[in-house]
Amino acid sequence: GAGVSQTPSNKVTEKGKYVELRCDPISGHTALYWYRQSLGQGPEFLIYFQGTGAADDSGLPNDRFFAVRPEGSVSTLKIQRTERGDSAVYLCASSRAGRTGETQYFGPGTRLLVL
């Protein structure tokens, strides 16, 4: 079946603007994760959803970042008042049930550039 998809592939915005990044997980996967990867670094965890609820949002850097998953499938990561330091690749992953040891399947990412 189809893998995890993310849109847009690339997003260029100006400092202070609002952006939304979308993730379509693998069909039937109840767990969904957002990570952020800066240049030359490994991905860093942002938030984890189990179904519709955010089970762990401890990685969100500040209150400008929030994410939703209203129907337990598609998720949107929202960034308000973007800053240049938000520039990174935002990766989404899903897993079947969110159990320890499950493989997380990653999407291709959205490359965000804040000018």
Added chain:
Amino acid sequence: SQQGEEDPQALSIQEGENATMNCSYKTSINNLQWYRQNSGRGLVHLNLIRSNEREKHSGRLRVTLDTSKKSSSLLITASRAADTASYFCATDPQGAQKLVFGQGTRLTINP
């Protein structure tokens, strides 16, 4: 913050040689996974080793885990140009579903 450190940060070898990458981590874990990333985009899962396992083989890949030293290694034998990528280890700390990644090793296979 990132949990692990990979060593080396960059590795360049000739095609056909073996490549060894190491990963160290800080906290107790349930599992350790290795991922490959091409061109800074999506990650591909390579292997998972559980905390009670010491070694796993999958094709040309061999993964080891030493929980007493909080370290793991990934060996790629008979390397190919297509193996050129960044390789990351990731742990799932006990009690958490998230993955904590190292900084990665950039592997270049020269034809």
